[in-house]
Amino acid sequence: MIAAFQWDLARQAERLDWMLAQLPRYADWGYRELYLHLEDAVELPSLPGVARRGAYSRRQFSRLVDGAARVGIGVVPIVNLLGHTQYLIKAPGLRDLNELRAPDGTPLATGQVCPVHPRILEVADALVRDVAPFCTAGKVHVGLDESFSLGRNPLSAAEIAEIGLAGHFARYVGRLNAVALSHGLRLGIWADMLALLPAAVPQLPPAIIAYDWYYYPFGKRPRIELRNFAGYDLAPLLRARGIEYWGCPMNGAFRHEPLPVFGERLANIRDWWRRCSAVGAAGLLVTSWEPGRLAIETATLVDAAAASLWLRPGAADTAIMLADGLERVFRTRRPRALAGRLIGADKHAFCGYARWQINGRWDLFAGREPLEPYEADRRFFSRLRTRRMPAALVHSIAFRSYLAERDIFVRKAARDVFRLRRLLRRGAAGKAAAKLMAMGLEAAAFERAWAAAAGPRGPCGASRATPACTGPTTLSSGWIHGGWPGGGPGLCGRPDGPRPFSGRRRCAANGSCGSGCTTLRRRSRRWSWSSAGRTAPGTNWTRAT
Amino acid sequence: MEQRRPDGAWHELDSRHLNEFRARGARPRAAIRREFTVPVDSHGAALRIAMRGVGQVAVSRVEVTDGLQTRRDRSWARRIVLGSRAPRRGLPALDWARNAGVLRIAFAA
Numbered sequence: 001m002i003a004a005f006q007w008d009l010a011r012q013a014e015r016l017d018w019m020l021a022q023l024p025r026y027a028d029w030g031y032r033e034l035y036l037h038l039e040d041a042v043e044l045p046s047l048p049g050v051a052r053r054g055a056y057s058r059r060q061f062s063r064l065v066d067g068a069a070r071v072g073i074g075v076v077p078i079v080n081l082l083g084h085t086q087y088l089i090k091a092p093g094l095r096d097l098n099e100l101r102a103p104d105g106t107p108l109a110t111g112q113v114c115p116v117h118p119r120i121l122e123v124a125d126a127l128v129r130d131v132a133p134f135c136t137a138g139k140v141h142v143g144l145d146e147s148f149s150l151g152r153n154p155l156s157a158a159e160i161a162e163i164g165l166a167g168h169f170a171r172y173v174g175r176l177n178a179v180a181l182s183h184g185l186r187l188g189i190w191a192d193m194l195a196l197l198p199a200a201v202p203q204l205p206p207a208i209i210a211y212d213w214y215y216y217p218f219g220k221r222p223r224i225e226l227r228n229f230a231g232y233d234l235a236p237l238l239r240a241r242g243i244e245y246w247g248c249p250m251n252g253a254f255r256h257e258p259l260p261v262f263g264e265r266l267a268n269i270r271d272w273w274r275r276c277s278a279v280g281a282a283g284l285l286v287t288s289w290e291p292g293r294l295a296i297e298t299a300t301l302v303d304a305a306a307a308s309l310w311l312r313p314g315a316a317d318t319a320i321m322l323a324d325g326l327e328r329v330f331r332t333r334r335p336r337a338l339a340g341r342l343i344g345a346d347k348h349a350f351c352g353y354a355r356w357q358i359n360g361r362w363d364l365f366a367g368r369e370p371l372e373p374y375e376a377d378r379r380f381f382s383r384l385r386t387r388r389m390p391a392a393l394v395h396s397i398a399f400r401s402y403l404a405e406r407d408i409f410v411r412k413a414a415r416d417v418f419r420l421r422r423l424l425r426r427g428a429a430g431k432a433a434a435k436l437m438a439m440g441l442e443a444a445a446f447e448r449a450w451a452a453a454a455g456p457r458g459p460c461g462a463s464r465a466t467p468a469c470t471g472p473t474t475l476s477s478g479w480i481h482g483g484w485p486g487g488g489p490g491l492c493g494r495p496d497g498p499r500p501f502s503g504r505r506r507c508a509a510n511g512s513c514g515s516g517c518t519t520l521r522r523r524s525r526r527w528s529w530s531s532a533g534r535t536a537p538g539t540n541w542t543r544a545t
Numbered sequence: 546m547e548q549r550r551p552d553g554a555w556h557e558l559d560s561r562h563l564n565e566f567r568a569r570g571a572r573p574r575a576a577i578r579r580e581f582t583v584p585v586d587s588h589g590a591a592l593r594i595a596m597r598g599v600g601q602v603a604v605s606r607v608e609v610t611d612g613l614q615t616r617r618d619r620s621w622a623r624r625i626v627l628g629s630r631a632p633r634r635g636l637p638a639l640d641w642a643r644n645a646g647v648l649r650i651a652f653a654a
Binding site for chain 2: 148150165196197216217223225226227228229230254255257261264267349351352353354357361363364365366367368369417418419421422425
């Protein structure tokens with residue numbers, strides 16, 4: 001079984017030198033293929049206007065692919081050609097590809113490409129032609145996942161009326177397969193649409209590859225979230241059609257997580273490994289998505305820990321796997337204690353939209369839920385911060401610690417506003433003034449605590465001159481993205497690229513994380529005060545549990 | 546959470562996706578309770594809770610407060626289930642503009 005890993009360069013570009021440095025390590029850990037989720041992160045000469053500003057140049061990308069080849073790792077570019085194709089539609093010349101139309105028939109600004117648009121195969125061919133030189137594993141992956149807008153375009157609707165939705169999807173896969181074959185490549189697709197439309201499988205071209213993904217621990221069969229986590233099994237159906245089957249867990253962050261939920265990530269990988277072994281899968285692809293809010297080294301740690309599954313057959317305990325990973329990535333001495341603590345952090349994960357909403361608005365937390373869980377988070381991470389650990393983890397825990405402080409501060413401040421109102425109604429002006437002063441002091445203390453954690457050297461706590469800050473130094477943008485919404489992906493490769501969210505790249509240029517850290521501190525202060533302002537007296541609240 | 550404007554149109558005050566992204570939430574029935582609060586203009590605002598997407602969610606203990614007085618929804622103690630069961634076959638219709646369930650909030654006098 002082939003072991004493969006993935007970098008999501010579309011959502012978070014990484015420095016070229018950092019990626020090149022990782023490749024020999026991944027080769028040592030037994031990984032043989034690298035999947036690169038691209039969208040518009042690389043120059044596409046045949047499709048002018050698609051590549052983003054500051055995208056990787058062809059030369060840079062060739063260096064990456066050559067570097068992988070030197071250590072025996074084949075590259076598979078992922079170029080989405082159905083769902084997640086906003087990167088194509090955004091180009092004015094390609095907007096007409098959109099499946100979604102206004103009532104007058106004009107294409108909307110956002111959506112996904114139409115599989116039967118007269119130009120779609122021409123665009124697909126151009127895209128595959130541009131990435132073909134990078135397909136050193138002999139495959140091109142065209143995504144096709146989460147394509148929920150199928151059939152909205154009159155052209156698509158007409159085909160669906162004729163051959164059904166499953167046939168419509170399968171026919172498109174067949175057309176894309178012909179494009180891939182014309183460039184001497186095998187076609188790969190994500191399998192979630194096949195799980196939703198299993199009738200498509202017998203109509204698919206044989207010899208393509210289906211990558212089945214599910215990102216939570218499971219028993220024998222993965223589950224479909226959109227079917228309320230009902231189990232499914234595509235392997236027999238795909239095998240009968242002659243389609244290669246891969247299993248795909250995930251290694252790191254769900255969206256805004258500042259730290260992977262290590263135990264669940266490793267359990268997910270372990271469960272896929274077991275399933276892939278049981279059903280005779282051709283490979284295991286450890287995917288990585290949206291790593292812009294965490295230190296990339298923590299996702300690398302999960303990849304390294306996963307390698308225990310094939311480097312130490314029989315490994316199944318997630319804490320032991322994580323300890324192995326710590327040893328492999330950071331050369332940590334006595335890694336089991338640290339692994340146990342990191343697994344323990346799972347109980348205090350900053351995870352899910354209910355937790356992340358505070359990133360966007362502070363005035364949504366004026367309820368009465370108990371503060372105890374948040375205080376437990378704070379205690380846990382305060383203790384964890386006192387432990388020795390590698391720099392990337394030090395920074396991650398410091399940031400998580402700040403988030404724990406913020407969770408309490410924001411909720412408590414909102415409650416204090418209500419208390420203040422009650423004091424004023426009772427006519428206790430003196431007490432109200434004292435309360436107001438206390439609130440001001442708490443706000444100042446919160447800001448000072450953060451500034452102290454950050455220090456004059458930036459929130460990562462490391463001096464610009466120290467090795468801790470000059471390594472991959474990818475954390476700064478993770479901190480920025482973790483702090484508030486709307487942060488676009490950083491761009492990589494050129495010193496003149498966009499600035500606001502390019503901490504990773506800037507750190508590469510500066511050899512330090514100073515610029516990103518400074519940006520964070522300044523933004524954090526401004527944002528906290530403007531948000532706190534929304535909790536002024538006069539605001540009312542509704543609350544639902 | 547939506548508030549009705551003077552022209553009768555419903556305006557979204559704020560919303561939240563309900564994905565937990567944790568193993569304990571990745572099951573057909575998850576016993577996870579979350580609080581959701583939203584600032585509103587006044588005690589008298591016409592409000593409703595709308596659910597969109599796939600699946601079901603239960604809502605209870607809806608109230609409006611300014612810290613001084615609190616008004617509870619008439620169904621305060623009851624769990625009102627919004628939405629419908631996730632489909633068992635086919636491609637789910639994900640229409641974020643269409644409400645799959647609505648709880649009109651009516652405060653007790």
